[in-house]
Amino acid sequence: MGDKLNTVTMKCEIAVALVLEFLEGNLNPEVRRSLESHLAKCQPCSRLVATYKRTTQLCHRALLRQPPPELGDRLLRFLRERTLQNKGE
Amino acid sequence: MGAAKAVVLQSTDVELVAAAQKGDYDAFEVLVERHQDRVYRLAYGFVQSASDAEDVTQETFLSVFTHLATFRASSAPASWIHRITANHALMRLRARRRRPVMSIEDRPSAWNDDGKVWIVPPGDWAQTPDDALLSRELGQRIESAVDKLPESYRVVLLMRDVEGLSSEEVASALGVTIATVKNRLHRSRLFVRDELEGYFRL
DSSP: OHHHHHTOSSOHHHHHHTHHHHHTTOSOHHHHHHHHHHHHHOHHHHHHHHHHHHHHHHHHHHHOOOOOTTHHHHHHHHHHHHHTGGGTO | OOHHHHHHTTSOHHHHHHHHHTTOHHHHHHHHHHHHHHHHHHHHHHHOOHHHHHHHHHHHHHHHHHTGGGOOTTSOHHHHHHHHHHHHHHHHHHHSOOOOOOOGGGSOOSBOTTSSSBSSOOOSOTTOOHHHHTOHHHHHHHHHHHHHSOHHHHHHHIIIIITOOOHHHHHHHHTOOHHHHHHHHHHHHHHHHHHHHHHHHO
């Protein structure tokens, strides 16, 4: 596999550094085309991009914490006690 | 709900802050209700504890109330609230004994010396079915990986990838540049991806 990858112009190291801006659509057209060309020929980097994207989806699903349902009531009660009492209400 | 509160429900954040600055408490409460869930989740991202996250949420909105007069309409109220949340969460973290965290800068290089060939190429797990991805074990693995990140990296990952804030919003809340946010986000994602790579290889 090493010999095959050595024929790719862009270094994998550079390709990986560009992934975030690539996925956000921020690369200029020339750099984007160069990266896309690299990804088309380099399976490891192509897999890196796919699993990098998957990682962001997984983080979202695994780590989203819903507040307790009673948070709102407790919060408003706390704030009323701490703010309105000073106004004599 | 009173008629006045029903009316302010239709207001923009800027209008709510303006009304609250003039003493409209209903407007302040609508602002609280509108932002409380996100503030809680952001706080949780920092402090990693439900009770501390709720305390930070309370402190945040108390600060919002007491500093209403200082808010300037030139910035978005949401960014202002997120910045206050980050400040309170960081104060709470500093009050705790700091735990040692690994440096994600020192991880071994993934490729050989010329930067062209991967030493350990990524696996093919991007298409893994969602059922498998939602397993408890995997969820714990993700939590554990994110928990290993330095705090300044972890909060960026959570704000961007979990809360869905933009890089601009995260930069504003944390008082850092957009480039810093993107750099930390990219390194964090690569780190967590690497950790998951190990999981899927087993």
